[in-house]
Amino acid sequence: MAKPKILIQLDADAHASVFDAVVAVDAGIDHLFQYHSVTPEKIRDLVYGAMFTRGGPDLASTALFIGGSNVAAGEQLLRKAVGCFFGPMRVSVMLDANGANTTAAAAVLAASKHLDLSQIQAAVLAGTGPVGQRAVRLLARAGAQVRLISRSLEKAAAAAESIAPSTEEVAARITPLAATTAEETLDAVAHCELVIAAGAAGVELLSASVRSRCPALQVAIDLNAVPPLGIAGVESHDKGTARDGVIGYGALGVGGTKMKIHRAAIQRLFQSNDQVLDAEQIYAIGRELG
Amino acid sequence: MAKPKILIQLDADAHASVFDAVVAVDAGIDHLFQYHSVTPEKIRDLVYGAMFTRGGPDLASTALFIGGSNVAAGEQLLRKAVGCFFGPMRVSVMLDANGANTTAAAAVLAASKHLDLSQIQAAVLAGTGPVGQRAVRLLARAGAQVRLISRSLEKAAAAAESIAPSTEEVAARITPLAATTAEETLDAVAHCELVIAAGAAGVELLSASVRSRCPALQVAIDLNAVPPLGIAGVESHDKGTARDGVIGYGALGVGGTKMKIHRAAIQRLFQSNDQVLDAEQIYAIGRELG
Amino acid sequence: MAKPKILIQLDADAHASVFDAVVAVDAGIDHLFQYHSVTPEKIRDLVYGAMFTRGGPDLASTALFIGGSNVAAGEQLLRKAVGCFFGPMRVSVMLDANGANTTAAAAVLAASKHLDLSQIQAAVLAGTGPVGQRAVRLLARAGAQVRLISRSLEKAAAAAESIAPSTEEVAARITPLAATTAEETLDAVAHCELVIAAGAAGVELLSASVRSRCPALQVAIDLNAVPPLGIAGVESHDKGTARDGVIGYGALGVGGTKMKIHRAAIQRLFQSNDQVLDAEQIYAIGRELG
Numbered sequence: 001m002a003k004p005k006i007l008i009q010l011d012a013d014a015h016a017s018v019f020d021a022v023v024a025v026d027a028g029i030d031h032l033f034q035y036h037s038v039t040p041e042k043i044r045d046l047v048y049g050a051m052f053t054r055g056g057p058d059l060a061s062t063a064l065f066i067g068g069s070n071v072a073a074g075e076q077l078l079r080k081a082v083g084c085f086f087g088p089m090r091v092s093v094m095l096d097a098n099g100a101n102t103t104a105a106a107a108v109l110a111a112s113k114h115l116d117l118s119q120i121q122a123a124v125l126a127g128t129g130p131v132g133q134r135a136v137r138l139l140a141r142a143g144a145q146v147r148l149i150s151r152s153l154e155k156a157a158a159a160a161e162s163i164a165p166s167t168e169e170v171a172a173r174i175t176p177l178a179a180t181t182a183e184e185t186l187d188a189v190a191h192c193e194l195v196i197a198a199g200a201a202g203v204e205l206l207s208a209s210v211r212s213r214c215p216a217l218q219v220a221i222d223l224n225a226v227p228p229l230g231i232a233g234v235e236s237h238d239k240g241t242a243r244d245g246v247i248g249y250g251a252l253g254v255g256g257t258k259m260k261i262h263r264a265a266i267q268r269l270f271q272s273n274d275q276v277l278d279a280e281q282i283y284a285i286g287r288e289l290g
Numbered sequence: 291m292a293k294p295k296i297l298i299q300l301d302a303d304a305h306a307s308v309f310d311a312v313v314a315v316d317a318g319i320d321h322l323f324q325y326h327s328v329t330p331e332k333i334r335d336l337v338y339g340a341m342f343t344r345g346g347p348d349l350a351s352t353a354l355f356i357g358g359s360n361v362a363a364g365e366q367l368l369r370k371a372v373g374c375f376f377g378p379m380r381v382s383v384m385l386d387a388n389g390a391n392t393t394a395a396a397a398v399l400a401a402s403k404h405l406d407l408s409q410i411q412a413a414v415l416a417g418t419g420p421v422g423q424r425a426v427r428l429l430a431r432a433g434a435q436v437r438l439i440s441r442s443l444e445k446a447a448a449a450a451e452s453i454a455p456s457t458e459e460v461a462a463r464i465t466p467l468a469a470t471t472a473e474e475t476l477d478a479v480a481h482c483e484l485v486i487a488a489g490a491a492g493v494e495l496l497s498a499s500v501r502s503r504c505p506a507l508q509v510a511i512d513l514n515a516v517p518p519l520g521i522a523g524v525e526s527h528d529k530g531t532a533r534d535g536v537i538g539y540g541a542l543g544v545g546g547t548k549m550k551i552h553r554a555a556i557q558r559l560f561q562s563n564d565q566v567l568d569a570e571q572i573y574a575i576g577r578e579l580g
Numbered sequence: 581m582a583k584p585k586i587l588i589q590l591d592a593d594a595h596a597s598v599f600d601a602v603v604a605v606d607a608g609i610d611h612l613f614q615y616h617s618v619t620p621e622k623i624r625d626l627v628y629g630a631m632f633t634r635g636g637p638d639l640a641s642t643a644l645f646i647g648g649s650n651v652a653a654g655e656q657l658l659r660k661a662v663g664c665f666f667g668p669m670r671v672s673v674m675l676d677a678n679g680a681n682t683t684a685a686a687a688v689l690a691a692s693k694h695l696d697l698s699q700i701q702a703a704v705l706a707g708t709g710p711v712g713q714r715a716v717r718l719l720a721r722a723g724a725q726v727r728l729i730s731r732s733l734e735k736a737a738a739a740a741e742s743i744a745p746s747t748e749e750v751a752a753r754i755t756p757l758a759a760t761t762a763e764e765t766l767d768a769v770a771h772c773e774l775v776i777a778a779g780a781a782g783v784e785l786l787s788a789s790v791r792s793r794c795p796a797l798q799v800a801i802d803l804n805a806v807p808p809l810g811i812a813g814v815e816s817h818d819k820g821t822a823r824d825g826v827i828g829y830g831a832l833g834v835g836g837t838k839m840k841i842h843r844a845a846i847q848r849l850f851q852s853n854d855q856v857l858d859a860e861q862i863y864a865i866g867r868e869l870g
Contacts, residue, residue, distance in 0.1 A: 018339025049598025308629025
């Protein structure tokens with residue numbers, strides 16, 4: 001008989017995320033251990049406790065979930081956790097700090113339903129943030145020419161570099177660009193079939209006037225749920241909604257898919273003891289869901 | 291199929307209450323998430339995590355329990371939590387910091403089995419504390435004339451005011467009074483059919499000599515379990531026990547009812563997603579239990 | 581119907597042990613409440629919450645587990661927790677800070693399968709540490725003449741004293757000894773049938789050369805899993821493995837038994853509400869497992 005499924009929530013924040021905890025329960029885990037204020041210095045003993053308690057196939061019934069609002073902190077915890085493993089002594093681990101991986105996967109998955117990503121130019125507005133960076137990475141991996149757009153060229157370039165794409169071929173598809181004024185934004189997105197806005201809550205990144213001058217635009221995805229929204233003419237609840245000939249997805253429209261991917265990714269953790277689920281793996285799980 | 295029942299324990303103390311956690315399990319919840327050191331500044335993200343993970347009728351399977359030893363802190367957390375809700379986006383929430391609501395409800399419920407509360411004069415000794423204030427509130431709402439007694443008139447008046455009764459009619463039934471000496475206490479309680487002592491552990495509030503000069507007294511309820519008890523002639527285990535013609539309830543006698551109310555209130559949280567259980571609602575649940 | 585089994589994990593560290601939590605689940609508990617940063621000053625309310633929520637036979641369905649990396653801190657928490665109990669108002673409690681009790685029990689149990697402990701001389705290298713002290717205590721109680729060996733005679737003597745054996749007869753069987761050089765180690769262990777090495781990770785306490793001059797040696801148990809191991813000629817995975825005529829147990833070989841004892845001890849907690857499981861009780865549980 002399989003051991004009860006234990007998910008160990010490792011969160012860098014002062015309180016472990018309730019959101020992640022509820023999704024874990026709804027994914028079917030039996031026991032959740034919640035850890036807050038987890039630092040790279042403190043994670044080893046927690047990971048060892050997961051590795052050294054169950055043996056053989058039972059190791060697949062223990063898994064780690066790395067969350068918290070700070071994605072960079074989460075990435076560091078993921079590296080440290082994976083660094084504790086050796087040989088078959090390992091447990092599966094998923095990174096979804098701030099929901100960045102599941103959100104980016106859901107956004108790119110939405111786009112892929114309407115576009116052949118390998119044939120398009122895409123723009124990611126506010127592409128320097130954690131969700132934006134992951135969307136850029138997933139789009140470039142899928143073959144798109146991607147413009148990573150920020151108010152600062154320096155930050156855009158740094159983000160493009162830190163994405164660390166797997167091959168030079170993928171790296172060559174990413175172009176960092178600065179855009180602060182409406183004209184600069186128009187220059188950046190005018191020829192793009194896809195625009196994803198991954199900016200902060202309440203900041204409009206693509207105005208109605210700029211948008212009206214983007215004849216190539218086919219899909220607009222806005223991940224900001226708090227008005228003013230990030231893309232004029234996209235509503236929060238839009239989910240493949242056509243308006244003026246452009247298919248739109250809002251934050252809540254993407255959110256349903258994000259939740260499904262999140263749950264499916266947690267279930268995947270318990271299929272073997274060697275899963276490491278970061279952006280690409282989580283996107284692949286999303287594609288399997290269809 | 292209904293989702294697993296998740297109770298999120300939000301506690302302002304450095305350790306979330308074991309007491310509240312055990313009662314939650316015995317009320318039949320499936321998963322308990324325990325949060326300690328919860329502050330008004332930090333509660334929003336926790337509440338959002340509860341609100342934004344399950345949809346529609348499933349929202350009724352997630353609920354909040356606000357505890358901790360500091361009732362004022364708990365009240366502040368309750369206001370903040372309820373303030374996060376909007377429209378149908380909400381989960382049920384119960385406040386029982388320091389057990390104040392369930393204890394006051396159990397005490398007033400005990401009295402109501404022997405007296406028509408709308409026809410009596412009642413005295414709440416140490417009525418300024420969290421349990422005392424709630425007992426005063428519940429008695430006045432039930433129609434009793436209530437004397438809120440403290441060593442300081444200033445504190446008694448402030449407490450009577452902070453109870454913030456729902457109507458002026460209710461407010462008019464509450465009289466703040468000071469009593470430090472035996473004579474003052476006698477003046478305050480002499481004509482009362484009901485006395486509830488809600489004072490600190492180990493402090494006698496009603497002596498045998500004063501009590502013997504209270505001919506109207508029919509029910510005496512003492513919520514202090516640590517000797518010396520709060521009311522002379524009432525034993526901790528008394529539960530409707532008649533002594534010298536007065537029916538007595540001690541802390542342990544009230545405690546059994548308190549536990550039943552506590553469990554029933556937690557179960558009530560999961561019947562819909564819009565319950566807000568404070569003193570009055572918890573007392574109503576107690577009345578339904580009979 | 582029995583209440584759900586609740587185990588309350590009280591841990592003095594900044595994060596409650598994942599290891600202990602997973603073992604608790606695998607022992608069949610229904611709900612685990614994890615508490616970290618538990619201090620002697622803070623434990624009372626936690627213990628009261630366990631004692632005052634369930635009554636009568638149901639008290640046996642709530643139990644305490646005291647863990648953490650600091651065994652002295654754990655011992656202090658155990659004393660404080662037991663001090664909260666009165667009369668039948670108590671719950672079962674187990675101490676296994678740093679796994680010291682289950683590890684020492686497993687090591688002594690391994691030895692007892694090959695030797696009549698009441699007839700032997702035994703040496704515990706690094707006997708001043710928490711596992712070493714418990715191994716010394718268990719061996720002396722079983723009738724062995726035990727040499728508690730440390731680099732410092734002063735520390736060895738202090739440890740022998742702090743073990744506080746139950747009777748003078750047991751105390752008389754414990755001899756503190758200092759050994760720093762190979763010759764001193766040889767003097768200390770030469771006539772022993774059993775050697776247990778309970779030292780720090782990566783420190784060799786018994787070299788091949790010394791070991792080759794110990795003709796009486798029959799069983800060698802090394803609790804250090806990180807190379808260089810504590811006893812030359814014992815491998816981590818050894819579990820009753822004969823090499824050069826000596827039966828060896830390594831850390832992983834002992835570990836399987838330790839886990840079985842740990843799980844069985846947790847299950848024992850729920851058989852009644854009055855168990856206090858420290859080294860001797862946990863060793864007795866191990867003996868019953870055979």
